[in-house]
Amino acid sequence: MGYRMPGWFDIAALGSSAAQLREKEDEAGILASREYFQQLVQQEIDSGISADRIVLGGFSQGGAMALFSGLTSLVKLAGIVGMSTYLPLSLKLESTYIPTPASANVNAQTPIYLCHGTADPVLPFQLATLSRDHLVKMGYPVEWKEYAGMPHTALPEELDDVEDFLHKVLPPSGDGKTEL
DSSP: OOOOOSSSSSTTTSSHHHHHHHTBBBBBHHHHHHHHHHHHHHHHTTTTTOOGEEEEETTTTTHHHOOOHTTTOOOOOEEEEEESSOOOTTTTIIIISSSSSSOOOOOTOOOOOEEEEEEEEEEEHHHHHHHHHHHHHHTOOOEEETTTTTTTOOOHHHHHHHHHHHHHHHHOTTTTOOOO
């Protein structure tokens, strides 16, 4: 809401309806953070990590940035994880940020794991389900898990589920190890 504090982008309508949050998105801040995410991915690639061994993930704003950055990435990723989050700029995603033609979207089949608590007072559950439904409608392979009564936090069960997803998308490397 314009206050100086750490964050990936400004949220002007925190705790508001899904429609209000979408209307007041900080597009410039989201794009600046996406650039940072892309730099981090490129640093990993430059250090010898194959892009198909990289998963972007995060909680809340970090999850929003992982989703947006992963979907619009120019390199094929192993997966995307979003916990207690939503898809920012979803109303402009296809027309503005997803590479066209569809064949140019290298992450069109990248597995996405989304999880959200049904009692989240910070990011409404409805916004998470709208994001999930939008991604599914666009053809993305979304795995969804909701946690009854969970507020804006992470539970051990949720972290175990994320770990299971990571083991699926990051199978053991040539040396037989999976590094998470």
